[in-house]
Amino acid sequence: MFNISSGSAPQHALAAYGWDEGWDEEFTPYAGQGLLPGRIVRVDRGLCDVVTADGTIRADTEDVFSRDPMKVACTGDWAAVDTTPSDGPVVRALLSRRTAFVRSTSSKRSEGQVLAANVDHAVIAMSLSAELDLGRLERFVSLAWTSGAQPLVVLTKADLVDDTEHLLTDAEGAAPGVQVFVVSSATGEGLEVLAAVLAGTTSVLLGSSGAGKSTLTNALTGKDFQEVQAIRDSDGKGRHTTTTRDLLPLPGAGGGVLIDTPGLRGVGLWDADTGLSQAFSDIEGLAAECRFQDCSHSAEPGCAVLAALEDGSLTHRRLDSYRKLLRENAWIASRTDYRLRSEMRREWKQRSAAGREMYERKRGGGGGHRKVY
Ligand SMILES: Nc1nc2c(ncn2[C@@H]2O[C@H](COP(=O)(O)OP(=O)(O)OP(=O)(O)O)[C@@H](O)[C@H]2O)c(=O)[nH]1
Ligand SMILES: [Mg+2]
Ligand SMILES: [Zn+2]
Numbered sequence: 001m002f003n004i005s006s007g008s009a010p011q012h013a014l015a016a017y018g019w020d021e022g023w024d025e026e027f028t029p030y031a032g033q034g035l036l037p038g039r040i041v042r043v044d045r046g047l048c049d050v051v052t053a054d055g056t057i058r059a060d061t062e063d064v065f066s067r068d069p070m071k072v073a074c075t076g077d078w079a080a081v082d083t084t085p086s087d088g089p090v091v092r093a094l095l096s097r098r099t100a101f102v103r104s105t106s107s108k109r110s111e112g113q114v115l116a117a118n119v120d121h122a123v124i125a126m127s128l129s130a131e132l133d134l135g136r137l138e139r140f141v142s143l144a145w146t147s148g149a150q151p152l153v154v155l156t157k158a159d160l161v162d163d164t165e166h167l168l169t170d171a172e173g174a175a176p177g178v179q180v181f182v183v184s185s186a187t188g189e190g191l192e193v194l195a196a197v198l199a200g201t202t203s204v205l206l207g208s209s210g211a212g213k214s215t216l217t218n219a220l221t222g223k224d225f226q227e228v229q230a231i232r233d234s235d236g237k238g239r240h241t242t243t244t245r246d247l248l249p250l251p252g253a254g255g256g257v258l259i260d261t262p263g264l265r266g267v268g269l270w271d272a273d274t275g276l277s278q279a280f281s282d283i284e285g286l287a288a289e290c291r292f293q294d295c296s297h298s299a300e301p302g303c304a305v306l307a308a309l310e311d312g313s314l315t316h317r318r319l320d321s322y323r324k325l326l327r328e329n330a331w332i333a334s335r336t337d338y339r340l341r342s343e344m345r346r347e348w349k350q351r352s353a354a355g356r357e358m359y360e361r362k363r364g365g366g367g368g369h370r371k372v373y
Contacts, residue, residue, distance in 0.1 A: 013053035014039065016255030017247075018118065018202050023078055026095050030080035035092055039257075040077045041247040048091065050079055051247075057081065059089035069111050070102070075245040075259055076117035076202060099148030101204060104268035104332050112270045116204040116245060116259050121197070122149040125207035125216065128182070129160040130236055132167055134174040135321045138279055139267060140206060141175045142325060146275030149204070151178050154194065156212040158184040174318065176282050185212060185219040195220055199254035202247075209263025210238020217260040222251045226260050238263050269329045276329060280322045283314065 012019045017039045027037050038052035043061070050059050059081050061073045071094075073079065078095040099119050102112045122144035126132060137153065144151035153175050158164050164182050171180045179197070183190035198220065205213040214226035225248050229241040242262045250256040269276075277284055283305065287295065291302025297319075300306075308314035 014051070016249060017051060017257055018255075019078075023095060027078075027080065030093060033080075033092075034084070035080040035082055038079050038081050039247065040073055040075055040079055040091075042075060042244050043073055044244055048073055048079075050081055050089075050091065052081065057083065057089050059091050061091045069105075069113055070100075072114070074114045074117050075247050076119055076204070078118065101143065101147040101149065101206070102270045103143060103264070104270045115206070115261060118202055119147065119149040119204045119259070120201035121152050121203035122147055123152045123154055123198075123203050123205050125154045125156055125205055125211040125213050126171070127157050127208075127211045128155050128164060128167055129157045132170055134170060134317065135324075136208075136267075137171060137174045138318070138321050139269065139325060141178060142269065142272050142275040142279040143267065144206075144275070145278035146270070146272045151175065152197065152203075153178055153180040154205075154216070155180065155182045156185065156216060158182045158189050159186045173315070175279070177278075183216065185215040188219070191219055195250070195252070198256055198258065199250060199252055200256045202257050202259070204245075204259040204261060206261055206264065206267075208238060209240045209265075210236070211263065213263070214242050214260050217248060217258055220250060220258055221248050223248075269325060269332055271333065272325070272329050276322070276325055280318075283319065283322050286314065 012024070014037065019037070019039075023037070030037070036052050036054070038050035038057070040048045041051050041056065042049045046061055047058055048061050050057050059079070073091055073094055077097065079091045080093040080095070081089050082092045083089045097114075097117045100117050101115045101119055101122055103115060105111050105113045122140075124137065124140040124144065126137060132155075141151050141153070153171055155164065155167060155171060161167070168180060168182055172178075181190050181194050181197075183194055185191070205217060207213055210231040214228050217226045218224050218228070226246070227241055229239045231238050240263055242260055245259055245261045247257050247259045250258055286304040286308050287297070289304035290297070290300065292300055295303050295305070297303050297305035305314065305319065309316060309319065
């Protein structure tokens with residue numbers, strides 16, 4: 001069953017795109033219905049390009065298009081395609097996602113938007129030619145951990161700065177446990193090491209417009225697949241050149257694919273509890289060492305967080321960033337999860353009944369059901 005493409009071939013034709021025995025097994029019932037497996041390489045106005053063993057087909061996604069934006073077909077999804085309709089192929093189903101990079105949309109009604117599915121590496125690209133925004137990096141890393149993918153950080157345009165050493169140290173401090181690469185698509189610096197890590201996996205490139213994602217995509221794929229445009233002279237920002245999320249094959253025997261994405265302006269957290277814990281495991285580790293379990297790290301004796309601030313091993317910037325992201329995450333959750341929202345409202349009512357002042361005194365200024373840092 002695994003060799004459906006050409007009978008005796010040792011590997012499935014889609015293996016380079018990430019097809020494996022797990023997908024094959026999940027696809028079995030669809031194969032029984034005569035549907036064709038394929039990976040979505042781009043979605044464009046309700047139509048998607050699906051790479052199959054028979055080549056790339058353009059298919060309608062109507063049948064799986066849903067009002068729930070989390071269920072809409074997206075780049076990286078594995079699809080079951082019906083090629084029999086007279087008016088063109090149709091995606092009938094999507095295989096369940098192993099990982100999904102989701103951000104909250106900036107729309108008033110808070111909704112999640114899946115940026116890429118079934119991703120192994122979430123590669124966060126940041127340009128060395130602009131000031132490193134460590135808070136933004138921490139936000140991306142939190143979302144990457146939440147997605148189930150392994151985050152990687154790529155500092156681009158190394159050819160434009162003389163000394164990258166301290167920038168590398170800063171980035172590593174903001175992303176503990178995450179590999180940080182310094183690369184230049186212009187000189188080729190660092191590309192070989194990065195390519196070796198990405199080989200045979202699915203990776204998505206994320207970052208601001210102008211960070212050099214498409215230039216890096218072209219360098220890594222060895223093809224000029226993606227359009228590239230100079231950043232604006234006026235403010236150094238990108239021009240939002242890339243407009244679709246495109247999945248492209250990597251060269252080399254190991255296979256693997258790379259998804260280039262449009263530059264992100266805002267990237268709101270989405271259900272990022274676990275991701276925040278991983279992205280800030282250093283702070284959570286310190287908090288576990290505090291003398292008091294409910295330590296608020298403001299003035300308590302025996303506070304390990306304050307001690308780390310004192311000896312310089314933790315920066316105020318990073319602690320503030322963590323607190324800010326925790327608050328944002330709780331806010332998003334309160335807007336989206338009805339049950340949590342009504343719980344919060346009930347809690348609030350009880351609080352006002354008991355008298356806010358007394359409550360505050362009892363809680364020592366803290367609040368919420370989650371430990372506040
Ligand atoms: N000097 C130098 N310039 C680079 C490098 N990589 C990219 N650039 C330049 O940076 C500008 C933006 O590059 P893009 O690859 O279009 O950036 P992007 O991240 O894809 O931007 P969007 O598609 O808008 O999200 C272009 O002028 C590139 O030539 C590099 O390694 N060195
Ligand atoms: Mg681009
Ligand atoms: Zn403490």
